Structures are given as structure tokens and as C-alpha cells.
Amino acid sequence: MWIYIQILKFRFFSVKATISCCVSRAEDIGRDAVQERRAWKGERETETMADDVLCDLDFCSVYTGTSVDFGDYDKQGTRFRALRDQFRAEFGKEPALYARAPGRVNLIGEHIDYEGYAVLPMAIDLDTIVAIRVNPTRDAITLRNVDENKFGQLTYTTDPDQEVDLRNHTWGNYVISAYKGVFDHLRAHDYKVPETQGLDIMVDGRVPTGSGLSSSAALVCSSALAIMAALGVPRLKKGEVAEFTAKAEQYVGVMSGGMDQAISVMGTWLEAQLIEFNPVRASPVQLPDACYFIVANSLKVSEKAVSGVAHYNVRVVECRIASALLAKKLGATNDEIMGGYKTLKEVEPLIEAFYMEHRESQPDDDSSWCVAAVEEFLTTGYRTTPDIEKDLGLKLSQLFEDDAASKNVLRDVYSFKPHDRAMHVYTEKQRVYDFAQVCADSRVSHAKAAAVLGSLMNASHKSCAEYYECSCAELNTLVELLRELGATGARLTGAGWGGCAVALVKGKEVALKILKELHDKFYKDHEVVDKVRKEAGDDAARKFIEEMAFISTPAQGACIITVPTDVL
Numbered sequence: 001m002w003i004y005i006q007i008l009k010f011r012f013f014s015v016k017a018t019i020s021c022c023v024s025r026a027e028d029i030g031r032d033a034v035q036e037r038r039a040w041k042g043e044r045e046t047e048t049m050a051d052d053v054l055c056d057l058d059f060c061s062v063y064t065g066t067s068v069d070f071g072d073y074d075k076q077g078t079r080f081r082a083l084r085d086q087f088r089a090e091f092g093k094e095p096a097l098y099a100r101a102p103g104r105v106n107l108i109g110e111h112i113d114y115e116g117y118a119v120l121p122m123a124i125d126l127d128t129i130v131a132i133r134v135n136p137t138r139d140a141i142t143l144r145n146v147d148e149n150k151f152g153q154l155t156y157t158t159d160p161d162q163e164v165d166l167r168n169h170t171w172g173n174y175v176i177s178a179y180k181g182v183f184d185h186l187r188a189h190d191y192k193v194p195e196t197q198g199l200d201i202m203v204d205g206r207v208p209t210g211s212g213l214s215s216s217a218a219l220v221c222s223s224a225l226a227i228m229a230a231l232g233v234p235r236l237k238k239g240e241v242a243e244f245t246a247k248a249e250q251y252v253g254v255m256s257g258g259m260d261q262a263i264s265v266m267g268t269w270l271e272a273q274l275i276e277f278n279p280v281r282a283s284p285v286q287l288p289d290a291c292y293f294i295v296a297n298s299l300k301v302s303e304k305a306v307s308g309v310a311h312y313n314v315r316v317v318e319c320r321i322a323s324a325l326l327a328k329k330l331g332a333t334n335d336e337i338m339g340g341y342k343t344l345k346e347v348e349p350l351i352e353a354f355y356m357e358h359r360e361s362q363p364d365d366d367s368s369w370c371v372a373a374v375e376e377f378l379t380t381g382y383r384t385t386p387d388i389e390k391d392l393g394l395k396l397s398q399l400f401e402d403d404a405a406s407k408n409v410l411r412d413v414y415s416f417k418p419h420d421r422a423m424h425v426y427t428e429k430q431r432v433y434d435f436a437q438v439c440a441d442s443r444v445s446h447a448k449a450a451a452v453l454g455s456l457m458n459a460s461h462k463s464c465a466e467y468y469e470c471s472c473a474e475l476n477t478l479v480e481l482l483r484e485l486g487a488t489g490a491r492l493t494g495a496g497w498g499g500c501a502v503a504l505v506k507g508k509e510v511a512l513k514i515l516k517e518l519h520d521k522f523y524k525d526h527e528v529v530d531k532v533r534k535e536a537g538d539d540a541a542r543k544f545i546e547e548m549a550f551i552s553t554p555a556q557g558a559c560i561i562t563v564p565t566d567v568l
Contacts, residue, residue: 212494
């Protein structure tokens with residue numbers, strides 16, 4: 001579905017947004033949103049960044065005026081000088097160029113991108129920088145990391161068709177996936193493919209790994225940009241880069257949907273983005289200026305590539321099963337199910353046709369018929385593989401015959417919850433459009449908008465925890481504490497099962513107060529912080545806490561970054 005949003009752009013100064021709130025939705029806004037959304041159906045977004053060409057940006061435009069210590073101009077200058085010096089010490093020469101890509105926080109729309117539905121994230125200040133140069137004396141890709149104690153030295157061949165070693169999960173897998181993705185995309189779209197050359201690469205990543213802030217996408221996207229620039233590939237459109245980096249990251253074994261790469265590439269300063277798919281496109285969403293967003297780490301690590309079979313990939317499989325079961329109940333043949341109803345979004349026309357024929361009343365919103373279909377046609381609770389196969393009239397191995405990652409899931413998992421997973425997807429996709437509409441509605445006061453947005457975030461977390469079961473005790477505790485401290489709304493962000501929460505707060509002073517209390521009540525005596533304190537001292541522990549919870553504003557997306565001589 002294409003959606004058009006007319007947004008008045010305005011500038012605000014050093015506003016850093018973080019918000020969490022618990023308030024019920026305003027019925028009048030909800031009904032207005034439904035009517036306006038229906039009027040937009042079928043219209044193409046006229047202001048999208050997918051067709052913009054990725055351009056070089058100067059250091060000042062990326063880092064001046066950002067909101068956390070990582071974004072401070074002077075500290076970033078120190079960071080780049082350290083990266084240059086370490087690169088020179090390791091490889092004997094300075095980098096030819098630098099590429100950077102940010103992490104992201106998803107404000108709303110969790111686990112629905114791979115079902116084809118829109119999501120609403122923003123890029124954050126924390127980013128990954130890749131320094132690179134062509135090395136004509138060595139036919140190898142040599143990888144180094146500024147944090148060499150945590151991320152060891154790695155070397156790969158320059159063969160773009162090399163396999164990614166899924167049995168040995170290393171940080172280098174993401175860089176090589178990006179390398180393969182560049183060549184895959186150029187070949188598939190008849191671009192001139194450059195000759196392979198030796199590459200020296202050093203990475204400085206500031207997006208915490210396992211935090212749910214897309215450190216992997218930041219690494220893949222920054223690596224792809226650096227590799228293309230080093231090999232002389234002309235600048236591509238943002239939409240292209242977002243599409244092929246999403247596919248490339250699947251080489252590490254995760255069935256990701258594309259949100260992380262899209263926002264990392266297409267993020268813009270001071271604007272969240274409504275990201276839609278097939279094809280990928282981004283529409284700017286101006287957040288109410290009373291809203292601040294706090295990003296807080298639960299201190300439970302969640303890495304999709306490591307736990308994919310146990311968690312993330314299982315949900316993808318369950319959604320595919322739900323799609324197939326709904327399509328079957330609504331009259332689709334097995335051939336049609338195998339070929340055309342792979343996502344819950346693709347089943348929507350069948351649902352609409354069924355209820356248009358069998359129901360007289362119109363739905364309250366776009367998701368009502370979908371929810372009704374889930375309740376009517378899908379059984380609650382766990383369904384075993386034999387039960388599902390009996391209802392479908394085909395084997396699950398047939399349904400996933402061309403999908404190696406899904407087959408891995410089927411080997412280890414024998415019962416699924418298609419009802420609950422579909423219920424989350426259909427209700428969550430509606431919350432995304434409601435969120436975007438409230439932000440765009442100039443009739444709504446900032447205070448009222450914050451209340452409605454907070455209630456949507458709270459409902460999203462409840463659905464993630466109860467229907468999608470992608471939360472955990474640590475995240476639930478953190479979300480509840482954020483609300484108790486005064487956040488208007490709070491929810492998990494990212495894949496879940498650990499990682500971060502995001503909270504919406506009304507006003508800068510409230511945000512700073514919550515942040516301070518969060519440090520005292522959640523982090524100060526946490527066992528992870530105690531370990532840092534014992535190993536590195538009180539100052540290191542204080543710095544660690546500051547990095548685990550912070551206020552962030554929408555940041556600039558990926559680019560080749562030009563660094564002036566006075567910085568280096």
C-alpha cells in the first residue's frame with residue numbers, strides 16, 4: 001500500500017527526543033485517521049528518498065549539533081584521528097576514504113517489515129565508520145577493528161562468490177556479506193562490474209552489538225558504501241543500496257525484512273521515516289517537538305545471527321504458516337499458496353474479498369477485517385507440524401522447499417503459533433499508520449499527540465510481549481520502570497529477546513530527570529555494571545552506564561564522509 005503524507009517541515013534547535021507514556025487513544029483522532037488513510041489508498045508517495053543518489057557529506061554536516069557524546073564534534077574529530085592513526089600503523093598508509101552508517105531505533109512497527117508492512121524508525125547518532133584503501137600488492141581483503149581485543153584480525157579472499165561461513169560466526173561475516181552484495185547487485189542490474197582488488201579495511205563501530213539498535217546493518221551498509229567507493233563504483237540510488245544490503249545481510253543466516261538497512265541508508269537529520277517496501281521507499285515524518293526519545297539497553301544481549309533459529313527465524317516461519325492457513329481457508333489452491341501467498345500482506349486481498357461478500361458492515365480501520373479473519377480461521381495456541389500439514393493438505397517441507405533458513409527451523413521446531421503471530425502483525429501494522437497520521441495531523445496539539453503516540457507504543461509492547469513473545473523479563477522490567485518514571489509510552493525496539501527499549505517523554509527536562517533516575521534505579525547496581533566496575537574501575541562503570549541509556553534525536557543516514565584537514 002502506498003501512503004501519502006503531507007508534512008510541514010520545520011527546524012528545531014538542539015532538541016533531543018526521548019519519550020514514554022501510558023494514555024488511551026483519542027477516539028476522534030483515530031476515526032479521522034481512518035478516513036484520511038482510506039482516501040490515500042493507491043496514491044504514490046511523491047516525496048520519497050529512494051530515488052535520491054547517495055552523496056558524499058562533509059564531516060560538519062554529519063556531526064555538528066547531534067545529541068550525545070558520540071555525536072560531539074570534537075570527540076568525533078578525536079575518534080577519526082585515532083582511526084586514521086591505527087589504520088596507518090596497521091597498513092603502512094592512510095585510508096583512501098571513510099564511509100559511515102548509523103544504527104537505528106524503531107519507534108513502532110516491530111517484526112512486520114518481512115511481512116511487507118511499513119515501519120517507522122529513525123536513524124540514531126551512534127554509527128559505524130569504515131576506513132578503506134585499495135592494496136594493489138596483496139590479493140586479499142584484510143579486516144581490522146579498532147577494538148582488536150573484542151574483534152580479532154581476519155583475512156578473506158577477493159572472490160565475490162566465496163561462501164560465508166555460518167558455522168563460524170565472526171564480525172567479518174557482515175563485511176564479506178556486504179562485499180558479496182555489492183557484486184551481486186552490480187551483476188544483476190547490468191552495471192559495469194569492477195575488477196577485484198586487494199582491500200585494507202578498518203572498522204570503528206559505536207553501535208552496541210546485541211542491543212537491538214542494528215549494529216549489523218550499520219556494519220553492512222558502511223562496508224558496502226566503502227567497498228563501492230574504493231572500487232570506483234558510481235554512486236547508486238539510496239533505494240538500491242537499501243535493497244541489496246538487506247539481501248546481503250541474509251548471507252549471515254538471518255531472514256531480515258529490510259527495515260534496518262533502509263533507515264540506515266535513508267535516515268535524515270531531525271526526521272523519522274515511514275519505510276515502505278516492494279519497492280523500498282522512505283517518507284519523512286516530523287515528530288512533535290515536545291517529544292523526546294530515550295533509548296535504554298536492558299543489558300541482555302540479543303544477536304539475531306546467533307539466536308536466529310531459536311527466535312527470529314522461527315517467527316518468520318510462523319508468519320508464513322499463518323499466511324498459508326488463511327489463504328487455504330479463504331479458498332486458495334495449494335499451487336496458489338506455494339506461489340503467491342507468502343506473506344500476511346499478500347493474503348489481505350483474499351480477506352477483503354471474503355468479508356465484502358459475507359459482511360454488510362465496513363471495518364473501523366484497515367486491520368479490522370484481518371483481525372476478524374485471524375479470529376475466525378486460525379486456532380489459538382500451539383499447532384503441531386502434523387496438524388498444520390493436515391489443514392493445508394501439503395507438507396511444510398514443500399511450503400519451504402526453496403528456503404534453506406526455514407528448513408533449518410523445521411528441523412528443530414515442531415509446534416507453532418500462527419494465530420498469535422498473525423494477530424500481532426495485523427494490529428501492529430495499523431499502529432504504524434496511526435502513529436504516522438498523528439504526527440502529520442496539524443489539528444492535534446503536541447501534548448495530545450504525545451499522549452496518543454505513547455499509547456500506541458504501549459500497545460505495541462503488549463502485543464510484542466503477549467502475541468509475538470519476543471520480549472523477555474529484562475525488557476519488561478525496563479519498560480515498566482520507564483513508564484513509572486514518567487514516560488508517556490515505552491516499548492521494546494528491535495528484534496527483541498533482549499537489547500533495547502525506547503521511551504517517549506514529553507519535554508526535555510522530564511527526559512533528563514528520567515535518564516538520571518534510570519541510571520540510579522536500573523543500572524547502578526546491575527550485575528553487568530558491577531562486573532565493569534570490578535574489572536575497570538568506577539570511571540569506566542559510569543561511562544558504561546552513560547552509553548547504555550541516552551537521549552537521541554533522528555540522525556543523518558549513511559554516506560561517504562569527507563573529513564577536513566583541520567580535523568585530521
